[in-house]
Amino acid sequence: MQLSDFDFDLPEDRIATRPAVPRSSARLLVATGDAITDGVVTDLVDWLRPGDRLVLNDTRVIPARLTGWRERDSAQGQTRARIEITLLEPRADGSWAALVKPLKRLRDGETVVFSDGLSARMTGREDGQGLFRFNLAGPDFDAALEAAGAMPLPPYIAAKRQADARDKSDYQTVWADRTGAVAAPTASLHFDTALLDALSARGVDFTRVTLHVGAGTFLPVKVDDVTTHKMHGEWGEVTPRAADEIAATQAAGGRIIPVGTTALRLIETAARDTGAIAPWRGVTDIFIYPGFEFRVTDALMTNFHLPRSTLMMLVSALVGRDRVMRIYDHAIARGYRFFSYGDASLLIP
Template identity: 70%
Template structure:
C-alpha cells in the first residue's frame, strides 16, 4: 500500500478559510453504500434515525499560538527577535512543549515577552521543539492564553490569512468542555444548538468522549509504504458511562456514528479487545485500509488532505476507490475542503461492518 495511492489534485480555491454561517448551513455529501447524494448539513436528519448514537469529542481548543519577542542579554544587537510559538503538549512539571518559528533563535533561559504583558522562559531546546515555562501559577494559565494567545489555525489556513478574534468562536465546538487540544475536531464545527435540538427531538442519542487533538495531526506521511508510518500519540478518555452507552446502542441494533476522525480513533482504541471498554491514556492508533472496525457504523467528517492519514482512515471505512471517487465528485461540485470546509456523512454497507 503506497502513499501515492492516496493522492489527488485539489484546486487551491477550494480550501476554505472561513466556515459557513450559520454553522449548519454547510454542504453535506452523503455516501450511503454505493449511493451519493448532495445535500446541506441540516438534511442530516434525513439519514439519521431514532436509536442512532453520535459520539462527540468534547475537547476544547486552547489559544496555543503565541507571538512573542525573545529577549536575551547580548552585546551584538541580537538580544531581541520575533518568534512564534505553537504549544503542542503539557509536561508533568507544568511546562509545555512548543514548536517555534524560527526555532534556531531560541536557546535555554531566553526570556519571552508575550502579549498583554505576560512572559515566559525557554527551558530547553531540541532539534524539533522547545520547552516553555510560563511565569504564572498553573491555575492562571487559562487566563494568560486567553489574553496572549491566538487560535492555532491549520497551516493551510494560516498561510492564507492570520488568525483573528472571530476564530476564537469559529474554531471551537459548541459542546467544548475539557481544555487541551491544539487543533479542533473539525467535523463537529458544523453543529449548532438548533441542530442538536432537532436531532434529540427525533430520538438521536449523544455520547461525549475526550481526545485532545495534537499538532501532529497535520504532520505529513513521509514513508512511501504507508503501513510503516507511525502515528503521533494523543491523550484520550472514554469513561465507563460512555463505554456502556455505546455498548447499549450496539446491543439494541442502533448505529454508532462518530462525529469526526478523532472520536472514531478514540472509540476504536477503546475497543482494541474486540468490544468497547473504558479507556484513559495515550493512543497512536493508525487506521488504514484493511482495518477491522469494531464499533464504528458510520462517520461524519470533513474532506481531508491528499496523502494524509485521515484520507487513509476514511478509505478504510468506505474503500479507497469509493473515497477517491467521492473526492472527485466533491471537487467537481466545488465542495469546500479541510477544517473550515464542508462535511460528509459516510455510511458503508452495514453488513460489511457487522461482527459476530
C-alpha cells in the same frame, strides 16, 4: 499499499479559509452504497434514525499560538527579536513543548515576553521543538493564555491569513468542555444548538468522549509504504458512562456514528483489547488504514481531508479506497469546500 494510492489533485480555491455561517448551513455529501447525495448539514435529521448515537469529541482547543519578544543585551546594546511559539503539549514537570519560529534565534535559558503578565523561559530543546516554563500556572495561566493567544489554525489556513477574534469561536465546537487540544475536531464545527435540538427531537442520542487533538494531526506521511508510518500519540478517555451508552445502543440495534476521525480513533482504540467498547484512558497512536477491522463504528461524519494523509487512509479503510476516490472526484466537481473550515460528508459503509 503506497502513499501515492491516497493522492488526488485539489484546486487551490477549494480550500476553505472561513466556515459557513451559520455552522449547520455547510454542505453535506452523503455516501451510502454506491449512491452520492448532495445536501446540507441540517439534512442529518433526515439521514439519521431514532436510536442512532452520535459520538462527540468534547475536547476544547486552547489559543496555543503566541507571539512575543526576546530581548537580549549585546555589545551593540539591547536587541529585540520577534518569536512565535505554538504550544504542543504540557509535560509532567509543568513545562510545555512548543514549535518555535525561529528556533535558532532563541538560546536555552532566555525568556520570551508575550504580554504584560505572561512570559516563558526556554529550558531546552528536543526533536526540533522548544521546551518552555511559564511564569504562571493553573487558572492564572489559562486566563493569560486566553488573552494573549490566538487559535492555532492549520498550516493551510495560516498560510493564507492570520488568526483573528472570529476564530476563537469559529474554531471551537459548541460543546467544547475539556481543555487540552491544539487542533479542533473539525467535523464537529458544523453543529449548532438548533441542529442538536432537532436531532434530539428525532430520537438521536449523543455520547461525549475526549481526545485532545495534537499538532501531529497535520504532520505529513513521509514513507512510501504507508504501513510503516508511525502515528503521533494523543491523550483520550472513554468514560464508563460513555462505554455503557455506546454498548446499550449497539444492543438495541442502533448505529454508532462518530462525528470526526478523532472520535472514531478513540472508540476503536477502546475496543482493541476485548473486541467490544470498554472504558479506556491513556495515549493512543492507533493507525487506521485499509484492512482495519472496525469493532464499534457503523458510519462516520467527517470533513474532506488532505491528499496523502492518514485521514485519507482512515476513510478508505471504512468505505473502500476506490469508493473514497469517487466521492472526492464528485466533491471537487461539485465545488465542495475542503479541510478544517470546509464542508462535511456522511460516509455509510
